[in-house]
Amino acid sequence: MVVNIELTPIEPIKPEINNKTVPAAKILYRHKDYLDIICEGLMVIKHYERWEEEFKNWQSANDKIPKEIFDTLENLFSKIKTEEIFNGVRGALLEKFVELSVSERFNKPTSIKKAGCAVKIERTNIPSDMSIYKKAFDYAAFDRSDLKSEFYECKASPQSFEKGNIDLFQNLKEHIDKSAMKSCVLGCVSYHNSRSINQDFKRKKFNTENLTIIGNKEIKNL
Numbered sequence: 001m002v003v004n005i006e007l008t009p010i011e012p013i014k015p016e017i018n019n020k021t022v023p024a025a026k027i028l029y030r031h032k033d034y035l036d037i038i039c040e041g042l043m044v045i046k047h048y049e050r051w052e053e054e055f056k057n058w059q060s061a062n063d064k065i066p067k068e069i070f071d072t073l074e075n076l077f078s079k080i081k082t083e084e085i086f087n088g089v090r091g092a093l094l095e096k097f098v099e100l101s102v103s104e105r106f107n108k109p110t111s112i113k114k115a116g117c118a119v120k121i122e123r124t125n126i127p128s129d130m131s132i133y134k135k136a137f138d139y140a141a142f143d144r145s146d147l148k149s150e151f152y153e154c155k156a157s158p159q160s161f162e163k164g165n166i167d168l169f170q171n172l173k174e175h176i177d178k179s180a181m182k183s184c185v186l187g188c189v190s191y192h193n194s195r196s197i198n199q200d201f202k203r204k205k206f207n208t209e210n211l212t213i214i215g216n217k218e219i220k221n222l
Helices: 015-029 032-044 048-061 067-078 083-105 163-177 194-203
Strands: 005-009 111-121 124-126 137-143 148-155 183-190 212-214
Touching: 005 137, 015 032, 015 067, 015 083, 032 048, 032 067, 032 083, 048 067, 048 083, 067 083, 083 111, 083 137, 083 148, 083 183, 111 163, 124 163, 148 163, 163 183, 183 194, 194 212
Parallel strands: 148 183, 183 212
Antiparallel strands: 005 111, 111 124, 111 137, 137 148
């Protein structure tokens, strides 16, 4: 069986954000066993004007984790000069954690993976419904031999998920179900815990059928 999927990057992370994020994300990911604590830290370190206070409070509550984690985050944030870059880096770190984790599984010559990408399946653009205003996934991976795929949307806060994100997932799932794909993960990822994400989605009356909710406790096992 064959599944034809194309992944086309259309929403790259800005270079000034990406260049700061990639080295830090790789260092932090080496401490994958602590990724839940790191993500909890990035959940509470969220205000540009008082990040140092938030960082120190989180650090004092987690003094048993490797010093390199603290040094990496402190060095990263101390060099940021604007709130826009600060917010961008926080969000991009989450995307990079997902990318690094998923790439470990999709590592064969038959694997394709892209960040900030639009999806075309069996020559049909996703979304096929033009009323859906979201067009790209933060990260996607597909293996042509195993016929498995994973698609992710990452938000620092669950409040940032929009109906368009969910509609895009559901539209994709309709087309995946018509294909020969053997497995598909549709993941919503946030620094918050999965309970908070589910509560926010319920409040917004999102259709969460088919979605995998990934909070800070689940990220290290992604």
